[in-house]
Amino acid sequence: MKSIRWxxxxxxxxFVVGGAEAATYSLNIRYQPMKEFPSLQQKLGATLAIAPFKxxxxxxxxxxxxxxxxxxxxxFRSHPFPLETAIKxxxxxxxxxxxxxxxxIPSWDGQPESLKNMEADSVLMIEIKRFxxxxxxxxxxxxxxxxxxxxxxxxxxxxxxxxx
Numbered sequence: 001m002k003s004i005r006w007x008x009x010x011x012x013x014x015f016v017v018g019g020a021e022a023a024t025y026s027l028n029i030r031y032q033p034m035k036e037f038p039s040l041q042q043k044l045g046a047t048l049a050i051a052p053f054k055x056x057x058x059x060x061x062x063x064x065x066x067x068x069x070x071x072x073x074x075x076f077r078s079h080p081f082p083l084e085t086a087i088k089x090x091x092x093x094x095x096x097x098x099x100x101x102x103x104x105i106p107s108w109d110g111q112p113e114s115l116k117n118m119e120a121d122s123v124l125m126i127e128i129k130r131f132x133x134x135x136x137x138x139x140x141x142x143x144x145x146x147x148x149x150x151x152x153x154x155x156x157x158x159x160x161x162x163x164x
Contacts, residue, residue: 026079027063029086031094040098045121045156047101050091051108053084054127064146069137076133083131091124112155127151 063083064076078086092102108114108123115123130149135142 024062024075024077026081027076029063029078029083029090031090033094037098040095041100043156044095044100044154046099047103047120047122048095049103049105049108049118049120049123050088051105051123051125053087053125055082055084056127056129057083057131063131064133064135066135066142067137069139083128087126087128110153110155115155122154122156125153127153 060082061077062075063078066074066076068074080086080089088104095102103120105118105120105123108125110125115121128150130147133144133146135144
């Protein structure tokens with residue numbers, strides 16, 4: 001009887017300690033529009049340049065965490081990694097559905113006048129301020145709170161020689 005009790009106690013310890021170790025899982029990031037944007041190509045042009053994103057988060061390796069009901073923390077990171085790549089791919093896929101081709105550019109000074117030297121009708125730049133999802137386990141459910149804070153700058157050049 002004593003050995004069964006020790007076996008149960010040891011099993012419980014392994015269960016608690018095993019559930020307490022942190023793990024990191026990848027989450028696919030994709031944009032799914034809730035409504036259609038039929039005039040998107042008219043507003044942005046046929047080609048949209050995407051400038052490198054600025055990720056200003058303190059923890060650039062993770063995008064969220066989940067604290068289980070019985071303990072243990074699970075962390076999440078974007079897929080593809082890093083987050084800038086995941087957002088860029090997601091937006092490119094969404095824009096292509098509306099006939100807008102996206103290209104990557106190495107940099108942009110933020111001035112609309114610099115568009116005349118690019119092979120694009122518009123340029124998009126995003127600064128990621130916060131991107132975090134917090135999950136907390138509760139009996140029979142999980143409470144999740146997500147915060148996304150970003151600064152978006154998009155300019156369209158009216159003097160692009162490709163449109164003349």
